[in-house]
Amino acid sequence: MLTINLLREQSSTVIDRLRIKNFDATDIVNHVLDLDRRRRELQVESDAVQAELNNLSKVIGSMMKEGRKEDTEAAKKGISIMKEKQKLLSENFDMVSEELQKELIRLPNLPHPAVAPGKTPEDNVIVRSGGRLPELQPDALPHWDLIKKYDIIDFDLGIKITGAGFPVYKGKGARLQRALINFFLDEGGKAGYREIEPPILVNEDSGFGTGQLPDKEGQMYHVGIDNLYMIPTAEVPITNIYRDVILDAADLPVRNVGYTPCFRREAGSWGAHVRGLNRLHQFDKVEIVQIAHPDTSYESLEEMVKHVESLLVKLELPYRIVRLCGGDMSFTSAMTYDFEVYSAAQQRWLEVSSTSNFEAFQANRLKCRFREKGAKQTTLCHTLNGSALALPRIVAALLENNQTPQGVKMPAVLVPYTGFEMIS
RNA sequence: GGAGAAAUGGCAGAGUGGUCGAUUGCGGCGGUCUUGAAAACCGUUGUUCGGGCGACUGAACCGGGGGUUCGAAUCCCUCUUUCUCCGCCA
Incomplete structure (x- = not known):
């Protein structure tokens, strides 16, 4: 499978070179780039929410040590909405990643520049x-x-x-x-x-x-x-x-x-x-x-x-x-x-x-x-x-x-x- | 096939719910010392995906997958693999 970096950086080269293999990659490449963008957006968002959750867990931990029961319970309640949000984000992230992978493996390898064009x-x-x-x-x-x-x-x-x-x-x-x-x-x-x-x-x-x-x-x-x-x-x-x-x-x-x-x-x-x-x-x-x-x-x-x-x-x-x-x-x-x-x-x-x-x-x-x-x-x-x-x-x-x-x-x-x- | 035990970083081996990506030792890398080397001492040492021009910074990974929980290497389920004993067998 081609690396995602190659597609990000040289998508037109990829399309050109695959023509030598009589493969029109335009649609797949565009789709891949789109999925790649969405995947990264989702990761940024999901990572941020996760970071906050991790943080809150630590806070709850130290509150429990100090025996602040009420504060702990309040914090737990607040966390559940965020968890739902995080679940949704990471599910979307997984879906997009999977689709990206599926599209990526549809692309053939690029022929070396010395390879002659031809059909048969x-x-x-x-x-x-x-x-x-x-x-x-x-x-x-x-x-x-x-x-x-x-x-x-x-x-x-x-x-x-x-x-x-x-x-x-x-x-x-x-x-x-x-x-x-x-x-x-x-x-x-x-x-x-x-x-x-x-x-x-x-x-x-x-x-x-x-x-x-x-x-x-x-x-x-x-x-x-x-x-x-x-x-x-x-x-x-x-x-x-x-x-x-x-x-x-x-x-x-x-x-x-x-x-x-x-x-x-x-x-x-x-x-x-x-x-x-x-x-x-x-x-x-x-x-x-x-x-x-x-x-x-x-x-x-x-x-x-x-x-x-x-x-x-x-x-x-x-x-x-x-x-x-x-x-x-x-x-x-x-x-x-x-x-x-x-x-x-x-x-x-x-x-x-x-x-x-x-x-x-x-x-x-x-x-x-x-x-x-x-x-x-x-x-x-x-x-x-x-x-x-x-x-x-x-x-x-x-x-x-x-x-x-x-x-x-x-x-x-x-x-x-x-x-x-x-x-x- | 039956019964039991286990799987942690390159290797060995701690860790049984809360600053644990993980103590320690070996190995590797860098340094001090030395004419050089060894020894000793000091430091450093995983992978992956992101954000940022950069300094830097977020997330994930303790066999795989799922679950419980605010929080899992640690608890539960499941799969795989390895080891021990029994059975079978080229």
Whole structure:
């Protein structure tokens, strides 16, 4: 959520910048400013009455000590009208505060000035690409046929056990999953990230902190009996480690990496292009999260982009990095790089990572702050995260791009992890 | 799941209705002393929202929410969490 200060001081900038995201903020901003004024008026009034009440209570206290019973009773009577007034004021204050909060969280994060305007993925900017596009045999198979041929991932079994979108990985398929997870975690560790194994169910506060709640409720599986949500990404529990935390500036940036399964209901998003591993309800992902100083958060973003890119290079996959245009960016992001790998048999680019700087947007919800050495004041941190990486589409690309008449060849870097060179 | 105990500032730990935002110790920060350091001594040390150009000043916060009262860290209700004992269990 944007800070109220930003709106007070630069409301026109906010409106202008949100146009890049194709969001007309005029009405909300005006409403927020109006509510903010009313809220402050009410606070001044309510605080004054409360101060008087506090004072009178003290007076009554000392009168009782002196044994002036009649004066005490008289004072008590006078106080009740004031209490009514105070009750009304503070109720109004609470109402206005709540409405202000509700309006404030409707505003998306401002895109960074470097973000291009645009409406669709067509308008995204390709930053760079790498790797070589493979030349496949004419009879090359898409991954959904390959997994059947080698019997390594079983969708029907998943349907039997759970439902569509919950595949069962078998034999070398399961082994490949474990290999990728370990490889990604190890690489994260080498890059200075602390490994985290977080809970995969989170409470409402956590869902709010990273921005899934209240709006994207329908995208998460909800365990109603305990009011917990299954995480759609490790970003949620790992970033929430820093909810209500004040860090030392010297400790920034904080780097964490974690593997979790991820659960997404994907309500209404089924259709073309979601065959096989392209879209699932449950999938595995390794996520990197940084909490950064505002002055250096874009250096952190660059560092994360380089890290994700290095993974794709090591896996020998053809990839491209795109910077999302305003219209394609998420509600919470200030700048996002998507990573796509080329899936040769499908002849499509598949998104395998989304790496973003949220600046202070999440931190404001999380109340994640830092303090400069010796300073009294606290400042909101910047939060960032990125997939490093999401497994299913990596697996799809590995299978399709590396297929040979003898089987699917594993990239060299994975062999120590898989224990085999070929799926055949 | 059953029975009991508890939750206080960075940590430890007082405080059972009235100048308590909270004694004290440790830690942190600043200073005196010292060639330097340690020790000792002195001072300082939470968060949030407001008002004021400023000096300064108001309100809220003792796990969360509600209640009683002129007044609540302190009493009542409720939720959550932790600990001990019993049961169950990977």
